[in-house]
Amino acid sequence: MIVKHGMNYLTVLNSAINYKLAPPLAVLRRQQFLIRVLGVGGENRMQGSKFEADSDNILRAITPVLDPNRHKGQAGKVAVIGGCREYTGAPYFAAISALKIGADLSHVFCTKDAAPVIKSYSPELIVHPVLEESYSVGDRDKDHISRRVVAEVDKWMERFDCLVVGPGLGRDPFLLDCVSEIIKQARQSNVPVIIDGVFYLIKIFSCSPCFSELFTDGLFLVTNNLGLVSGYPLAILTPNVNEYKRLVQKVLNCEVNDQDAHGQLLSLAKQIGGVTILRKGKCDLISDGEIVKSVSSHGSPRRCGGQGDILSGSVAVFLSWARQLILADEGNLIISPKNPTMLGCIAGSALLRKAASLAFEDRKRSTLTTDIIECLGRSLEDICPAC
Numbered sequence: 001m002i003v004k005h006g007m008n009y010l011t012v013l014n015s016a017i018n019y020k021l022a023p024p025l026a027v028l029r030r031q032q033f034l035i036r037v038l039g040v041g042g043e044n045r046m047q048g049s050k051f052e053a054d055s056d057n058i059l060r061a062i063t064p065v066l067d068p069n070r071h072k073g074q075a076g077k078v079a080v081i082g083g084c085r086e087y088t089g090a091p092y093f094a095a096i097s098a099l100k101i102g103a104d105l106s107h108v109f110c111t112k113d114a115a116p117v118i119k120s121y122s123p124e125l126i127v128h129p130v131l132e133e134s135y136s137v138g139d140r141d142k143d144h145i146s147r148r149v150v151a152e153v154d155k156w157m158e159r160f161d162c163l164v165v166g167p168g169l170g171r172d173p174f175l176l177d178c179v180s181e182i183i184k185q186a187r188q189s190n191v192p193v194i195i196d197g198v199f200y201l202i203k204i205f206s207c208s209p210c211f212s213e214l215f216t217d218g219l220f221l222v223t224n225n226l227g228l229v230s231g232y233p234l235a236i237l238t239p240n241v242n243e244y245k246r247l248v249q250k251v252l253n254c255e256v257n258d259q260d261a262h263g264q265l266l267s268l269a270k271q272i273g274g275v276t277i278l279r280k281g282k283c284d285l286i287s288d289g290e291i292v293k294s295v296s297s298h299g300s301p302r303r304c305g306g307q308g309d310i311l312s313g314s315v316a317v318f319l320s321w322a323r324q325l326i327l328a329d330e331g332n333l334i335i336s337p338k339n340p341t342m343l344g345c346i347a348g349s350a351l352l353r354k355a356a357s358l359a360f361e362d363r364k365r366s367t368l369t370t371d372i373i374e375c376l377g378r379s380l381e382d383i384c385p386a387c
Helices: 006-018 025-038 055-062 089-101 115-121 139-157 173-188 198-206 211-216 241-252 258-271 307-329 340-366 369-374 376-383
Strands: 077-081 105-111 126-131 162-165 193-195 235-237 276-279 284-287 292-295
Touching (some): 055 340, 055 376, 077 089, 077 307, 089 115, 089 307, 089 369, 105 115, 162 307, 193 307, 235 340, 258 284, 258 292, 276 340, 284 340, 307 340, 340 369, 340 376, 369 376
Parallel strands (some): 077 162, 105 126, 162 193, 193 235
Antiparallel strands (some): 276 284, 284 292
């Protein structure tokens, strides 16, 4: 009744308020929440309807069936590069989310201080305590230790379907230098890379000898020496509001234009050489420099920290599945868009929003990131049943 006659309901509700007949505040808030969930007066949905992705069908198309003939690893092997003394939760959230959605194996490459903590969170994760921070490295040993760290990760690289870089990484200069080299190795191995935390990426670019040339023009030239991900179609950036603002300022030399959000995002992705950008917000916008899609399904009003880490781990799994499907299908797949990075972003964004909504229905203000993670499997099952 509310959906069918939604505008009448809103009119009655507004009239009640005007005549001081409104229900108590708590009831009114609940009514407003139901209106948002059911799409009545759906401002959130309507704002990007022209670009809205068919996320449910995309999820159904790229999620593999559970086949007893498949072996361990075929459903996805994800690695998270992150985790230091101060931040141990973020890499765990990203890595465990990948497993909860359906990846077979999930690795975490972190510092030695972070490893025991992350291991204690879950025995399901494969934790590698190989990264180093400046405080534990002498000036004379930096080159040697850096090469050793990169070599340790690189020997695993060919086993991974996707790399997530950034959760809980911190801003230690030596650590960032090592991770820069790891990204280069991933690119050489043609492994997809999701960079969560664009401040980290800008910090790397600012250390480049080409930095002044890179940002004076307000664009990235598609050459290997102008950035770690520029011109790499298997790279994904997932900026939040503040990170996106800084990225626009650095690359396009202007301020964020919400009146032309789709066009500006398209231009930004194109300028960075066709990487895929997932702009997180009330409505998630996604572009690979060719097209723009939006995911505006209702999520949760509870903005607990860690949801971006869930998103990174989720996107990694769906990107891996989409890429496998597209490579195996040889062009016969009836789905749009065809770019696996776009498909991964759309699926990851939609599933997180659904899981966050379910968690909030149950927990309300006390909703935590771990509650959302526990709803990932149920959310995917609702859209794409396992059997």
